[in-house]
Amino acid sequence: MTSLLDVRGLKIEATTYPPGEAPRDITIVEDISFRLEQGRVLGLIGESGAGKSTIGLAALAYGRGGVRITAGEVRLDGEDILGLKRPGIRQVRGARVCYVAQSAAAAFNPAHRLGDQIIEAALRHGLMDEAAARERAAYLFGVLSLPDPATFGERYPHQVSGGQLQRAMTAMALLPAPELIVFDEPTTALDVTTQIDVLAAIKRAIEETRTAAIYVTHDLAVVAQVADDIMVLRAGKMVEYGPVRKIIEAPDAEYTRELVSVRSLVQEEAADQSDRLLAIEGVDAAYGETRVLSDVSVHLPRGQTLAVVGESGSGKSTLARVITGLLPPKDGTVRLAGETLPPKLSGRSREQLRTIQMIYQMADTAMNPRHTVGQIIGRPLSFYFNMHGARKRQRVQELLEQIELGEGFIDRYPAELSGGQKQRVAIARALAAEPTVILCDEPTSALDPLVADGILKLLLRLQKETSVSYLFITHDIATVRAIADSVAVLYQGRVVRFGPKSEVLSPPFDDYTDLLLKSVPELRVGWLEEVLQERRMTSAGH
Amino acid sequence: MAKDQREASTLDASGGTALLEDAGSGTPQDLPPVSPVRASGGRFGAVAGFHSNHPLAALILQRIALSVGLLFAVSLLIFLGVEALPGDFAQTYLGQSATPQAVANIRADLGLDRPAPTRYVEWLGGVLQGDFGNSWASGQSVTSQIAGRLGNTLFLAFFAAVISVPLAVGLGMLAVLYRDKAPDRLINIFSLAAVSLPEFFVGYLLILFFGVQLGWVSYPSTVFSGMPFADRLQAVALPVATLVLVVLAHMMRMTRAAILNVMSSAYIETAELKGLNAFRIIARHAAPNVLAPIITVVALNLAYLVVGVVVVEVVFVYPGMGQYMVDAVTVRDMPVVQACGLIFATVYIVLNMIADILGILANPRLRHPR
Numbered sequence: 001m002t003s004l005l006d007v008r009g010l011k012i013e014a015t016t017y018p019p020g021e022a023p024r025d026i027t028i029v030e031d032i033s034f035r036l037e038q039g040r041v042l043g044l045i046g047e048s049g050a051g052k053s054t055i056g057l058a059a060l061a062y063g064r065g066g067v068r069i070t071a072g073e074v075r076l077d078g079e080d081i082l083g084l085k086r087p088g089i090r091q092v093r094g095a096r097v098c099y100v101a102q103s104a105a106a107a108f109n110p111a112h113r114l115g116d117q118i119i120e121a122a123l124r125h126g127l128m129d130e131a132a133a134r135e136r137a138a139y140l141f142g143v144l145s146l147p148d149p150a151t152f153g154e155r156y157p158h159q160v161s162g163g164q165l166q167r168a169m170t171a172m173a174l175l176p177a178p179e180l181i182v183f184d185e186p187t188t189a190l191d192v193t194t195q196i197d198v199l200a201a202i203k204r205a206i207e208e209t210r211t212a213a214i215y216v217t218h219d220l221a222v223v224a225q226v227a228d229d230i231m232v233l234r235a236g237k238m239v240e241y242g243p244v245r246k247i248i249e250a251p252d253a254e255y256t257r258e259l260v261s262v263r264s265l266v267q268e269e270a271a272d273q274s275d276r277l278l279a280i281e282g283v284d285a286a287y288g289e290t291r292v293l294s295d296v297s298v299h300l301p302r303g304q305t306l307a308v309v310g311e312s313g314s315g316k317s318t319l320a321r322v323i324t325g326l327l328p329p330k331d332g333t334v335r336l337a338g339e340t341l342p343p344k345l346s347g348r349s350r351e352q353l354r355t356i357q358m359i360y361q362m363a364d365t366a367m368n369p370r371h372t373v374g375q376i377i378g379r380p381l382s383f384y385f386n387m388h389g390a391r392k393r394q395r396v397q398e399l400l401e402q403i404e405l406g407e408g409f410i411d412r413y414p415a416e417l418s419g420g421q422k423q424r425v426a427i428a429r430a431l432a433a434e435p436t437v438i439l440c441d442e443p444t445s446a447l448d449p450l451v452a453d454g455i456l457k458l459l460l461r462l463q464k465e466t467s468v469s470y471l472f473i474t475h476d477i478a479t480v481r482a483i484a485d486s487v488a489v490l491y492q493g494r495v496v497r498f499g500p501k502s503e504v505l506s507p508p509f510d511d512y513t514d515l516l517l518k519s520v521p522e523l524r525v526g527w528l529e530e531v532l533q534e535r536r537m538t539s540a541g542h
Numbered sequence: 543m544a545k546d547q548r549e550a551s552t553l554d555a556s557g558g559t560a561l562l563e564d565a566g567s568g569t570p571q572d573l574p575p576v577s578p579v580r581a582s583g584g585r586f587g588a589v590a591g592f593h594s595n596h597p598l599a600a601l602i603l604q605r606i607a608l609s610v611g612l613l614f615a616v617s618l619l620i621f622l623g624v625e626a627l628p629g630d631f632a633q634t635y636l637g638q639s640a641t642p643q644a645v646a647n648i649r650a651d652l653g654l655d656r657p658a659p660t661r662y663v664e665w666l667g668g669v670l671q672g673d674f675g676n677s678w679a680s681g682q683s684v685t686s687q688i689a690g691r692l693g694n695t696l697f698l699a700f701f702a703a704v705i706s707v708p709l710a711v712g713l714g715m716l717a718v719l720y721r722d723k724a725p726d727r728l729i730n731i732f733s734l735a736a737v738s739l740p741e742f743f744v745g746y747l748l749i750l751f752f753g754v755q756l757g758w759v760s761y762p763s764t765v766f767s768g769m770p771f772a773d774r775l776q777a778v779a780l781p782v783a784t785l786v787l788v789v790l791a792h793m794m795r796m797t798r799a800a801i802l803n804v805m806s807s808a809y810i811e812t813a814e815l816k817g818l819n820a821f822r823i824i825a826r827h828a829a830p831n832v833l834a835p836i837i838t839v840v841a842l843n844l845a846y847l848v849v850g851v852v853v854v855e856v857v858f859v860y861p862g863m864g865q866y867m868v869d870a871v872t873v874r875d876m877p878v879v880q881a882c883g884l885i886f887a888t889v890y891i892v893l894n895m896i897a898d899i900l901g902i903l904a905n906p907r908l909r910h911p912r
Binding site: 099 | 826
């Protein structure tokens with residue numbers, strides 16, 4: 001019997017053009033084989049650069065950005081679609097195999113109504129007439145819990161939220177009743193509270209339509225909720241492939257075991273949190289007329305970590321901007337070691353600037369690409385401590401050792417570093433000023449889980465060694481558990497919950513914190529069903 | 543361009559915050575209510591109300607008001623600039639025979655002895671009624687003199703536009719289709735050469751080859767009223783060719799860049815993965831999004847066709863506005879200089895305003911507010 005999808009010996013290559021060097025071919029994916037039957041879901045999991053999206057797109061015989069499929073077969077119902085000419089491939093795409101992109105916000109055309117875009121493929125392929133397509137679209141909007149299914153399609157992409165767009169994209173993929181759908185990180189860009197709804201909608205839609213699916217993600221806990229089988233990938237090669245339960249409960253490969261156990265780091269919280277090294281009192285902040293923070297009061301003891309948690313738009317980063325003086329607050333004060341800081345950056349002394357340093361989410365854009373690591377870390381040394389020459393180089397060397405990077409790094413440029421290494425350099429730059437507080441704005445959320453773990457461990461070790469305090473902004477509860485002593489939950493610019501971690505993360509909860517905590521995917525099969533069941537019970541009045 | 547980008551980013555930002563307001567759609571209803579803070583009410587309540595009810599109309603009205611304001615500012619600048627010009631009409635007019643008394647008489651005749659603000663208000667009042675005053679040199683009405691000249695200039699600009707705009711957009715699309723291949727490189731080299739050469743040089747080269755050596759066209763490009771249409775076309779051939787060469791490259795390159803920018807976006811990949819054919823992808827998914835940037839660059843170049851024609855008209859001795867203005871400047875015939883300056887400025891501002899408004903209309907975020 002032929003499988004719905006039968007991929008054999010897939011090899012995918014690309015040509016890179018390194019500046020100043022001859023172009024060369026690199027292998028992105030090698031020797032990948034798997035089968036997929038109707039109604040089954042295969043999860044492709046791995047870190048960035050593992051080749052998981054590339055494999056997913058190969059199921060549509062598509063190579064993104066000049067990527068070439070150079071060997072192997074992709075058989076759909078027995079037919080090798082890689083051998084098809086362009087018109088033949090077009091018959092497959094959008095009709096028999098559909099694709100759901102990571103960022104639906106970018107993948108929908110801003111110039112056309114959602115409904116027209118959603119039914120376009122089915123109409124162009126002559127699969128159904130327009131009335132039938134619109135009717136099916138409305139039905140799918142209902143299945144995917146979109147508001148006003150009958151009229152939802154009349155809206156433009158900018159008129160609906162990110163979570164709704166992601167579901168609309170799923171509806172677009174489901175509409176032609178394809179045999180296979182490729183989901184490419186469909187929930188990664190969403191807040192956890194939105195992710196759970198989209199995840200549930202996708203799962204329900206897959207079950208109702210009996211379509212097969214490839215689900216690409218870097219989050220093992222997410223894929224465990226929807227997949228039947230999982231393939232673990234690393235650097236374009238298969239590490240492990242098997243049923244979902246086997247992979248998460250009894251993995252064979254060492255790499256899979258690491259992936260499963262990652263994010264299980266838990267920091268013991270400090271017992272005494274009465275110190276008020278950094279105190280934020282009644283802060284209101286706004287961008288023009290748009291109010292972002294309302295009456296925010298939190299404090300951070302010396303040598304401890306305060307995690308500020310919330311979804312995108314809750315005002316987390318704005319709080320950091322207020323503390324640094326980049327955005328003077330409308331009302332309220334920021335005090336450091338009892339001394340009230342001038343609200344504006346320009347009003348602060350060099351010494352006051354030195355005591356508060358920042359680490360950003362994108363280490364990439366926070367460093368001058370034309371400076372070497374030595375220059376980047378050395379800058380605060382000469383700026384704050386007037387260090388120069390050999391003495392400065394000596395100190396940079398010490399800092400590099402502190403962040404576990406060796407001697408060889410001092411003359412490298414940021415482009416020559418990995419994502420994790422860049423973030424380490426950014427940490428060293430912050431440390432160089434010998435601050436009392438470091439504001440960490442989602443420093444690990446752009447990193448792969450294993451690398452992020454390493455950064456968190458480093459931050460904790462540095463805290464023990466130097467007694468620096470962290471104000472750690474994150475949207476990720478696992479990170480909070482790993483690093484925080486105290487926690488502030490921000491929702492729409494207000495602090496809804498603040499206190500020691502053990503109190504904030506244990507019941508009784510306020511509604512928002514409850515929702516936030518329950519939305520974080522757990523790495524076990526059946527978690528999604530349990531949460532949805534519980535929600536139904538709650539809404540039924542139990 | 544920078545202004546457009548800034549607008550685009552503020553639009554994105556407002557779209558972003560709007561998304562956030564909706565992001566809680568999956569959250570329970572009993573969360574602490576937070577009232578969205580909006581710029582409304584207050585002193586500008588009525589304006590803000592109109593703004594939020596008809597954001598598109600408000601934006602367009604704002605553009606028109608800005609353009610009108612800008613025109614007044616430009617009229618003042620032109621007047622001041624002309625005032626500040628060294629030399630004096632009476633001196634130039636009388637030449638060697640200028641006695642202080644004769645100069646003073648002429649100045650009094652022309653009303654130049656009155657204070658500048660009075661003269662500005664008078665001039666502006668006349669302009670608003672379509673009267674640009676009388677030429678000092680000929681004593682005739684500037685309005686009637688300009689009418690014919692403006693017609694000639696627009697004739698030239700019109701044919702240059704009719705040829706250059708479709709050609710530029712077509713070549714731009716061709717360059718995209720053959721990106722980084724021979725046709726694209728050829729188009730790029732050609733356009734770079736064309737844009738690098740000043741128009742008077744291009745003009746003289748064309749005259750040398752087509753007028754003098756080959757003798758295909760007559761030079762100078764004189765036209766007169768009552769001239770047969772075919773002769774007229776033949777006469778403007780070289781100036782039109784010069785103008786086309788000058789504006790083509792810029793429009794072509796911007797078209798190419800705009801299309802490439804859109805073609806690399808995620809929604810084009812989505813269209814590709816829907817199995818659509820290349821024509822439909824370009825016509826339905828790329829074209830609507832590429833319109834606004836192309837309109838902007840086309841409008842800018844149309845404006846240049848009318849305004850930048852000065853040099854070309856002088857080179858070809860073509861009796862248009864540019865030639866008229868240059869002649870007027872040499873004899874310090876200020877009413878004519880002012881009129882020409884103001885008309886050029888109006889063309890420039892109006893075309894840019896139209897481009898702005900079309901850009902606003904082409905933006906679905908503004909056409910269909912949330």
